[in-house]
Amino acid sequence: MRKLTFFTLLLTATSFIGCDNVAKPTTQSGIEKPAFDLETAKKEITEVNKQFMELIAKGDSAGLANLYTSDAKVLFTGAPAVSGRAGIQTVFGNFIKSGVTKVDLKTVDLFGTEDFLVEESAVLIYVKEQMVAEEKALVVYKKEDGKWKLFRDMTNANTPQH
C-alpha cells in the first residue's frame, strides 16, 4: 500500500510538470518564442525605413532589394506586380535612373502580430531638391533570418494622375 501511494504521488508530480511545459509559449518545433511587442516592432520598422531612405540616397538598388524577403512582391503604381529580388532590384535601378534622388518615408499606422506587420506610410519622392510625387504606401513585413523585411509593398498617388 505504501508503495502504491508513493507511485501515485510521483505520477501527480509528473503530471504537474507536464502542465507547466504545455503552458509555455513555444513554436511548433518546441523552441521558445519571445513574446511579441508592437513597440519594439515599431522601432525595428523605423530602422528599416531609415535604411531604405539611405539606400535611395546612395542609389543602391541591390541594397534596396535586400530589404525585401526572397519571396517579396512589389505592387507599385502604374505597373504590374514584380516578384523576387532580381526583379525588385531592376525596378529600383530604373527608379534611380529616372532621376529620383530622395524618398521620404513616414509611418502613419503600424499593426500586426509576430507573423506579419502592416504599415501605412506617407511617401514623398524627390528629383534633386524638387518634390515630384506625394504617395501613400501599404507595406506587409515578414521576418526573414530574424529581421523584418518587406514582403508586399504597394504605393499609389494621393492626387488624380490624369
Added chain:
Amino acid sequence: MRKLTFFTLLLTATSFIGCDNVAKPTTQSGIEKPAFDLETAKKEITEVNKQFMELIAKGDSAGLANLYTSDAKVLFTGAPAVSGRAGIQTVFGNFIKSGVTKVDLKTVDLFGTEDFLVEESAVLIYVKEQMVAEEKALVVYKKEDGKWKLFRDMTNANTPQH
C-alpha cells in the same frame, strides 16, 4: 492510508483534466478559439468578394461600407486615405455616380493568420459593358462580429496614368 490513496488518485485525475484544458487553443479570456484554417478563410474571402461585386452591381454604397470594419481605411488611388464607414460609403456613392456598373475581383494571393488576412487581387472596373480600368488591390481583413471584413483596402493602376 486507504483514504490518503483515494485522495491522491483524485488529485492525479484532476491535474490531468487541468492539462487537457491548458493544451487547447484558447483566447486570453479563456474562451475556446477554433484552429485557423487558410482554406476555410479563402472560401470566406471569395464569399466577401462575391458580395462586393453584387453590391456594386446594385449600386448599394451603404451595403459596400458594411463590408468594412468600423475602423477601416480605404487607400484608393488618386485620393487621400478615407477612414470610417460614413466616409467609405461616400467614396462608393461617388464611385457609382461616376458611372461604374461592374467591378470584377479575382484573388491572386491570400495569406495570413486568424488575426489578419492579406489578399492581393486583380480588379477590373466597368462603365456599362466597357472595361475602363485594370487595377490591382492589396486588402487587409480583420474579423468583426465573427466575420472577415475589409480593414485596409488599397488599389492602383497597372499602367501609367499620365
